[in-house]
Amino acid sequence: MSTLTGPTRESAGAGAHTCDGVGDDARRPDGAQKVAGRFAFSSDLWADGMVWGATVRSPHPRARLVSVDPSEALRLPGVHCVLTHEDVPGKKTFGLEVADQPVLAVGEVRYQGEAVALVAADSPETARRAVAAVRVEYQPLVAVVDPMEAMLPTAEKVHPSGNIVRHFKLRRGDPFGEAPVVVSGEYEVGMQDQAFLGPESGLAVPADDGGVDLQVATQWLHADRRQVAAALGLPEAKVRLALAGVGGAFGAREDVSLQIHLCLLALRTGRPVKMVYSREESFFGHVHRHPARLRYVHGAARDGRLVFVKAEMVFDGGAYMSSTRAVIGNAGTLSVGPYVVPNVSVDAYGLYTNNPPCGAMRGFGAVQACFAYEAQMDRLAEELGMHPVELRSLNAMSQGSLMPTGQVVDSPAPVADLLRRVAQAPLPPPGPTVADVATEGLLPGGMANTTHGEGVVRGTGYAVGFKNVGFSEGYDDYTTVRVVLAAGPDGPVATVHSAGCELGQGLVTVQAQIARSELGVREVVVETADTRVGSAGSSSASRQTYMTAGALREACGQLRAEMLARAAARLGVPEADLSWAHGEVLGPGGDVLGLPELLEPGPLERTVEWRHRPTQEVDPETGQGDAHVQYSFAAHRAVVDVDTELGLVKVVQIDTAQDVGKAINPGAVLGQIHGGTTQGLGLALMEEIQVEAGRVKNPSFTDYLIPTILDVPPMRVQVLELADPHAPYGLRGVGEAPTISSTPAIVAAVRAATGRRLPRVPLRPQDIVGLGEAAGGTDGADGAAGTGGRAGGAHDLTGGVPEPRGPGSGEGGAVP
Amino acid sequence: MQLRLEVNGVPYETDDVWEGESLLYVLRERLGLWGSKNACEQGECGSCSVLLDGELVCSCLVAAGQAQGRHVVTVEGLGRDGRMSAVQEAFLEAGAVQCGFCTPGLVVATEDLLRHNPAPSDVEIREALAGNLCRCTGYEKVLDAVRAAAGTSR
Numbered sequence A: 001m002s003t004l005t006g007p008t009r010e011s012a013g014a015g016a017h018t019c020d021g022v023g024d025d026a027r028r029p030d031g032a033q034k035v036a037g038r039f040a041f042s043s044d045l046w047a048d049g050m051v052w053g054a055t056v057r058s059p060h061p062r063a064r065l066v067s068v069d070p071s072e073a074l075r076l077p078g079v080h081c082v083l084t085h086e087d088v089p090g091k092k093t094f095g096l097e098v099a100d101q102p103v104l105a106v107g108e109v110r111y112q113g114e115a116v117a118l119v120a121a122d123s124p125e126t127a128r129r130a131v132a133a134v135r136v137e138y139q140p141l142v143a144v145v146d147p148m149e150a151m152l153p154t155a156e157k158v159h160p161s162g163n164i165v166r167h168f169k170l171r172r173g174d175p176f177g178e179a180p181v182v183v184s185g186e187y188e189v190g191m192q193d194q195a196f197l198g199p200e201s202g203l204a205v206p207a208d209d210g211g212v213d214l215q216v217a218t219q220w221l222h223a224d225r226r227q228v229a230a231a232l233g234l235p236e237a238k239v240r241l242a243l244a245g246v247g248g249a250f251g252a253r254e255d256v257s258l259q260i261h262l263c264l265l266a267l268r269t270g271r272p273v274k275m276v277y278s279r280e281e282s283f284f285g286h287v288h289r290h291p292a293r294l295r296y297v298h299g300a301a302r303d304g305r306l307v308f309v310k311a312e313m314v315f316d317g318g319a320y321m322s323s324t325r326a327v328i329g330n331a332g333t334l335s336v337g338p339y340v341v342p343n344v345s346v347d348a349y350g351l352y353t354n355n356p357p358c359g360a361m362r363g364f365g366a367v368q369a370c371f372a373y374e375a376q377m378d379r380l381a382e383e384l385g386m387h388p389v390e391l392r393s394l395n396a397m398s399q400g401s402l403m404p405t406g407q408v409v410d411s412p413a414p415v416a417d418l419l420r421r422v423a424q425a426p427l428p429p430p431g432p433t434v435a436d437v438a439t440e441g442l443l444p445g446g447m448a449n450t451t452h453g454e455g456v457v458r459g460t461g462y463a464v465g466f467k468n469v470g471f472s473e474g475y476d477d478y479t480t481v482r483v484v485l486a487a488g489p490d491g492p493v494a495t496v497h498s499a500g501c502e503l504g505q506g507l508v509t510v511q512a513q514i515a516r517s518e519l520g521v522r523e524v525v526v527e528t529a530d531t532r533v534g535s536a537g538s539s540s541a542s543r544q545t546y547m548t549a550g551a552l553r554e555a556c557g558q559l560r561a562e563m564l565a566r567a568a569a570r571l572g573v574p575e576a577d578l579s580w581a582h583g584e585v586l587g588p589g590g591d592v593l594g595l596p597e598l599l600e601p602g603p604l605e606r607t608v609e610w611r612h613r614p615t616q617e618v619d620p621e622t623g624q625g626d627a628h629v630q631y632s633f634a635a636h637r638a639v640v641d642v643d644t645e646l647g648l649v650k651v652v653q654i655d656t657a658q659d660v661g662k663a664i665n666p667g668a669v670l671g672q673i674h675g676g677t678t679q680g681l682g683l684a685l686m687e688e689i690q691v692e693a694g695r696v697k698n699p700s701f702t703d704y705l706i707p708t709i710l711d712v713p714p715m716r717v718q719v720l721e722l723a724d725p726h727a728p729y730g731l732r733g734v735g736e737a738p739t740i741s742s743t744p745a746i747v748a749a750v751r752a753a754t755g756r757r758l759p760r761v762p763l764r765p766q767d768i769v770g771l772g773e774a775a776g777g778t779d780g781a782d783g784a785a786g787t788g789g790r791a792g793g794a795h796d797l798t799g800g801v802p803e804p805r806g807p808g809s810g811e812g813g814a815v816p
Numbered sequence B: 001m002q003l004r005l006e007v008n009g010v011p012y013e014t015d016d017v018w019e020g021e022s023l024l025y026v027l028r029e030r031l032g033l034w035g036s037k038n039a040c041e042q043g044e045c046g047s048c049s050v051l052l053d054g055e056l057v058c059s060c061l062v063a064a065g066q067a068q069g070r071h072v073v074t075v076e077g078l079g080r081d082g083r084m085s086a087v088q089e090a091f092l093e094a095g096a097v098q099c100g101f102c103t104p105g106l107v108v109a110t111e112d113l114l115r116h117n118p119a120p121s122d123v124e125i126r127e128a129l130a131g132n133l134c135r136c137t138g139y140e141k142v143l144d145a146v147r148a149a150a151g152t153s154r
């Protein structure tokens, strides 16, 4: 049961309502193919004479690469070639921000799974055998795997530039603020995987002009093309990319994985080459969410108003940079949450280590910070004897508030309202009872029937979070859209062409909706995204609907102006006397000209490159600056049942409230909120890539668990539409916000049920029952709360290992 | 080896099938029926679900030889006369499809559920679909779709 409430503040610019236009629950244009199994995903591609590519990967997290001997592999029948770094004709490295990752390893491997060599063979099985037959000699080196040690000046360097990729500093007000009530805590977020279902895959076909055509599942065609062309040593015009069907992305397809490899193999063999990663290889083939350690100190007045926040955050970026710099910028600028805090001192570090590379994942730096600051808000509420929602609402930012970066929040920021909405939503009936189990849900442990209800305790938790929408910190962020309006056999047809990547989120649907509303046409063709048109930027950062809407609305507006000019010429009246209404031009004397007449002289076409308003780089010493375009806010309330004896959790119900500015497609908005909330549930309760000494222990869906339909409770959603006056249609990016606050809300509920601090996600049964390291170590080290104090101590995180305390010693005293 | 089987009512014969091949591989790479998906090839995700002689199986876990002489129904075989099945229509209508990679498996598993239990409770739906991972939707609209297909929409 999902509800959509709230006022719609702005309607489509073109006036009258269009069926399946902006604001409607239009169906996906690709949906019928998808339910019928006829939609071609990137793993479904095929070409005559095609061969299969496969990758030789390092088993070591760090080693000197002594030699690669392909001779045995090349002797296998059906093997076409084996390539190493010597076969990379152009730039030997690639990367989203900085090209620091070898296309194929040179000299040294820096993480387990790094690509060392490529093979092409007649069948997937032969390719697999060939990979096993490539003899690679490594000389293992001591790997840098502890992020705290990696920060020390004495640490071995993963790259010559040193191990600190970025140190973001945020300073506002008095960094040595004092407050009567102080709580501190240390938190940890494990490494989450995007775990999209459609594996990395694509098909590269060599072209007659010496270039290559690549069909691939990606989030950003033009960034891929730039990196592929550089590695091939070809002009970009000779590298043509088209989007193949994408089976989910969530950030993991923003970086290059197999794009360059496919093209290298195609150009070498002169044949079409297909690659499909197995699930295991996929875990090594893309970046993950940065694991992080965060130490926070919050100070408040006795009435609950925040006085200061000090924080230190350490994000392990792994072996290569990917988007670590931007992740740190987000973590730092969003570090105190959607609250007004006068005094802030935050240091956020992104590091190189020999762990798996980390980069973009839904929530991008905001997730880790929110887990920590929301835990802190709960501790503060406890110290003050306030309700967690009351404390949050008291400190909530609103329109006109200042970010700790000094940026004014200049559009609606309904933080308190979102909290109120989830807090006032109906609670599930008290439980659990055996009757519930039969009808509505299951006890912790689910179908394993590990309990009949004894030892099961219910808890409720709240969290609110926010995320910047679009690329920040001065990035020149733009999207290109081409629109053609032409007469067709059954009426006018609008064709929309962009390189914006449909990942499942519904970009193709909203493109058609916007064109319908703006041009008053029924029939819209959305062309396959490819590089024949300019860059659309990345389908990430909750930005693509925002950006594409901006560009598409602008292009359609220009087409309407052109049609008014045509009408004016035809009717012999000034343009000022004409108006546009729903696919028709209305003249002064009751004249009406429809699209068919207006298109008689020929089709109209416009290409628009559209930018959101500019942002600024922040000051390197203080983090001050107008870094962000827009924020997206969501709040969650979670109700959980916890088996306190076995440490198992069943989420009973989740309520979400989110402001989306304007729901272009309300059904798709709900889908984003459900899916995002569920990924946050995964991080709270089960999802972690376990890395030991730089090695991944669980690269499979058997051992890396994502939520199933049994793990997910009924989700109720309240959607607000408070228009952002700076955004097209007033819309806010939707995709990420729901992932951010769902994790801390669920953990808060488990804390409420168990009384434990639970400073680390994902929660493990041993943490919940108070066994294992968490009880004596991490849990006890979870800082101290107390009354009266300075904001010192935040540097413990990097200044040394915090002293372990016994269970409960971090509880602090009650407020006198 | 030589493999004969019937898929969606059409007889197929294919040569040189290697012993280690899965039914999923045969469907996708030898018969060109790529509707069944390959998200894990370990029996964990259900994206490869098909009906083998009417029984719901993960085709990635079925050795090609085990399908010898048997009848397979894949997602491509569910509609009739070029029309979607009621389950397919319900998934589309409910918005239960985002990227759609899980969809063929979910649709096949739902067909199987409703064949055995035409009016499942929510718990029964959850139990029946517990082997089908979806990373995009959070399952809320999947439940809506199954309820709608069962005619038990609330």
Ligand code: FES
Pocket: B037, B038, B039, B040, B041, B042, B043, B044, B045, B046, B047, B048, B049, B058, B059, B060, B061
């Ligand atoms: S591919 Fe068969 S269960 Fe995942």
Ligand code: FES
Pocket: A197, A247, A248, A504, B096, B097, B098, B099, B100, B101, B102, B103, B133, B134, B135, B136, B137
């Ligand atoms: S719709 Fe993408 S995995 Fe289900």
